[in-house]
Amino acid sequence: xxxxxxxxxxxxxxxxxxxxxIRIADRMNMELILMHSYIVPVAMAEHAAGFLTQExxxxxxxxxDRFDQLEERFPDLKDISYQRFVEGGTLLDNIRSxxxxxxxxxVIMGTHGASGLQRVLLGSNAYSIMKHVxxxxxxxxxxxxxxxMKHIALGGDYKSIPSHDCIQPLVDLTKALYAELHVIxxxxxxxxxxxxxxxxxxxxxxxxxxxxxxxxxKDYDVEEGLLNFVKEENVGLLxxxxxxxxxxxRLSHGSETRRMIMDIPIPLMVMHE
Numbered sequence: 264x265x266x267x268x269x270x271x272x273x274x275x276x277x278x279x280x281x282x283x284x285i286r287i288a289d290r291m292n293m294e295l296i297l298m299h300s301y302i303v304p305v306a307m308a309e310h311a312a313g314f315l316t317q318e319x320x321x322x323x324x325x326x327x328d329r330f331d332q333l334e335e336r337f338p339d340l341k342d343i344s345y346q347r348f349v350e351g352g353t354l355l356d357n358i359r360s361x362x363x364x365x366x367x368x369x370v371i372m373g374t375h376g377a378s379g380l381q382r383v384l385l386g387s388n389a390y391s392i393m394k395h396v397x398x399x400x401x402x403x404x405x406x407x408x409x410x411x412m413k414h415i416a417l418g419g420d421y422k423s424i425p426s427h428d429c430i431q432p433l434v435d436l437t438k439a440l441y442a443e444l445h446v447i448x449x450x451x452x453x454x455x456x457x458x459x460x461x462x463x464x465x466x467x468x469x470x471x472x473x474x475x476x477x478x479x480x481k482d483y484d485v486e487e488g489l490l491n492f493v494k495e496e497n498v499g500l501l502x503x504x505x506x507x508x509x510x511x512x513r514l515s516h517g518s519e520t521r522r523m524i525m526d527i528p529i530p531l532m533v534m535h536e
Contacts, residue, residue: 264344265368266360268296270354273329276373276405278336283403284371285339286410290439293343293368296361297333299326322428322519323349342485343384354388355395362398366430370400393533394505399432401500403530410497416445418489421455426467427506429536433502434473436532443474449488455479498529505535 269284271277283296288295301322326349334340350357358370374389389402403409412468415437437444445465448455455463464478493501 264292264294265366266294266296267360267377268298268358268365268367268370269299269376270370270372271297271299271329273299273326274373276403278373279405279407280371280403281333281337281340281345283407283409285337285343287337287436287439288343290410291368292437293344295340296365296367297345297347297348298357298361299347300347300354300357301351302353319351322351331360342447343431345525350371355391358392358396362396367398369396369436370396372400372402374402374404393531397535399532399534401530401532407530409500409530412440413442413447414448414491414496414498415440415498415500415502416489416498417502417504418506419446419448419466421432421448421459421462423467423520424462425469425534426482426536427469429504429534430466430469431536433532436500436503437473437475442499443476444470445476445478446470447478447480449480449482449485449492450486451481451483454481493529500530500532502532502534505533 267284267288269277269281284295290335297303301309330347348357350360350363361367362370367477369514370392372389372392389400393400403408415434431448433444446463447464448459467475478492480492481490482491489501492498503517
């Protein structure tokens with residue numbers, strides 16, 4: 264059975280990620296892997312070894328106590344098969360290790376202080392994991408509820424057809440949520456050419472099992488055009504493919520005006536070729 268990995272720091276935003284992950288796991292018949300990661304203190308001298316051991320034991324006990332309270336705080340968790348892990352080290356390394364050991368379909372994580380896409384991208388943990396973890400990652404702003412969304416947008420450039428393995432998780436998620444997938448292409452100054460139209464038809468072959476539509480928008484600012492489309496169509500999840508890291512970089516370092524435009528409280532999903 265495929266699994267959803269949920270990193271937890273027991274904050275409000277990771278609580279919301281867990282709430283969403285429980286609902287998605289139930290809809291998609293998946294198991295959950297709940298993981299808390301803590302940084303191992305560096306011992307500066309030999310006599311500090313005992314202190315280091317105490318610090319590690321305290322961190323593990325605190326996390327275990329928090330895990331023990333989860334079913335009381337999230338009653339629906341009792342209906343989902345799940346495992347829990349407390350791991351020392353960096354969050355990225357621990358996520359990679361668990362993905363290697365388990366059949367992980369998605370990583371679902373919360374974003375601290377996130378009121379919109381801007382802060383999703385600026386969150387160092389979420390952004391690093393999106394770039395370096397080779398399975399679909401969904402970053403969820405605090406307060407977002409994926410179970411209610413009806414529209415998902417896939418931003419694309421129609422330059423190449425993504426692989427089946429890349430696009431299928433998004434198709435499965437769209438189907439499980441009874442949503443519609445909008446494939447949106449923004450360009451600055453031209454209509455679609457023949458090769459781009461062929462690419463769109465190639466993408467469509469993956470989408471026959473779900474409700475979907477294709478959109479072409481002309482806009483001199485590609486990023487603003489995409490985000491305006493998200494607002495206009497009431498999109499509940501924006502999906503991107505990993506080859507568009509330059510898009511993510513531009514969004515996270517844009518002007519103050521652009522950052523205001525990006526301030527939309529929706530989850531962001533990054534997939535990998």
